[in-house]
Amino acid sequence: MKIFVTGSTGFVGSAIVQELIRAGHEVLGLARSEAAAQSLSGIGAQIHRGDMEDPDSLRSGVSAADAVIHTAFNHDFSKFKENCEKDKRSIDAMSSVLAGSDRPLIITSALAVLPKGRLVTEDTLPVFRPHANPRIASEEAAEVAKEKGVNVSIVRLPPSVHGNGDRAFIPTLIDLARNKGVSAFIEEGNNCWPAVHRLDAAQLFRLVLESETTGVYHAVAEEGVAFKEIAAVIGERLNVPVKSIAREEANNHFTWFTHFAEMDLNSSSEKTKEKLGWKPKQHGLLNDIDSLNYFKLKG
Structure with missing residues (x-):
């Protein structure tokens, strides 16, 4: 199959491109710069010049492919809501080409759109409008695409793809700990993050692509890692104290990251594993953090 991949040089997207090529697929990667084009060419992908804000370039990329994997997203959190709405428009543009066909469209979403404080599964439904997390816009676009007859699936990523x-x-937590001189967690620190390694996530995208059925899938290798355990590994590596802080002090310490530092989300991927035969095999989050890769650039 020839797969049009957006975000093809990104952290997750680049791993997906290599996974697809190894499996014998052709990849048409969206590239908005010469550097991106050279990176894609170097690993054997074809180049499609364009930009997520250029709907015509998206539509022409979709038209040239047998399937689409959409991973591109602007993670500038100072414009988070705006970027979520842009993602929705991008999905709308690509869906317009696929409507009424069997060609798959795989959309990337986030587990953070689901209810917090309990175990969520692939069957857990997000609350659409109103919703506190603007990231829901991508799943709203997926629902509209389904209504138009698009063969759409959703892969939800955890807060930590490592x-x-x-x-x-x-890296944000590491920088905070380094700059503040303390690796902190909020209250008891028992709130959890699900996690997955980027290479395991890439394999899942391929399995979804090759499956003959659509659905919602969770890219979760670990259901929930306690935040205090993450803070402990970072503190040990940086040789700084590991400290609990009161909830009312969280904004002062974590600033814009407070929402994520207090996120409590346990997620199952049992149905994903059973349906697709997905078996994550890379290092877990804590083992991965406790490696030189996360600290070697800054002392």
């Missing part, structure tokens, strides 16, 4: 090259939540 591995070499990670520049997201774990």
Whole structure:
């Protein structure tokens, strides 16, 4: 199959591209820069020049492919709501080409759109409007696509997709601990994050692509890792104290990251594993953090 992949040079998307090529698929990667084009060409992918904010380039990329995997997303949290709405428009543009066909569209979403404080499964439904998390816009677009007859599936990623090259939540916590001189957690620190390694996530996207059925899938290798355990590994590696802070002090310490630092989300992927035969085999989150990859750039 020839697969159009958005976000093809990103942290997760680049792993998906390599997974697809190893499995014998052709990849048409969206590239908005010469550097991205060279990166894709170097691993054997074809290049499609375009941009997520250029709907015509998205539609032409979809038209040239047998299936679409959409992983691109702007993670600038200062414009989070705006970026979520842009993602919705991008999905709408790609869906317009696929309506009424059997060609698969795989959309990336986040487990954080689901209810907190309890175990959630692939069958757990998010509350749509109103919703506190703007990221729900992607799943709203998926629902609209289904109504148009698009063969759409959703892969929900956990707050920590970890591995070499990670520049997201774990590096943010490491930088906070380094700058504040303490690795902190809120109250008891028993709130949990589900997690998955980027290579395991990439394999799951391929399995969803090759499956003949649509659905909602959870890219979860670990149902929930206690935040205090994450803080402990970071504190040990940086040789700084590990400390509980009161909830009212959280904003002062974590600033914009407070929402994620207090997130309590346990997620199952049993139905995903059973349906697709997915078997995560990479290092777990704590073992991965406790490696030089997360600390070697800054002392």
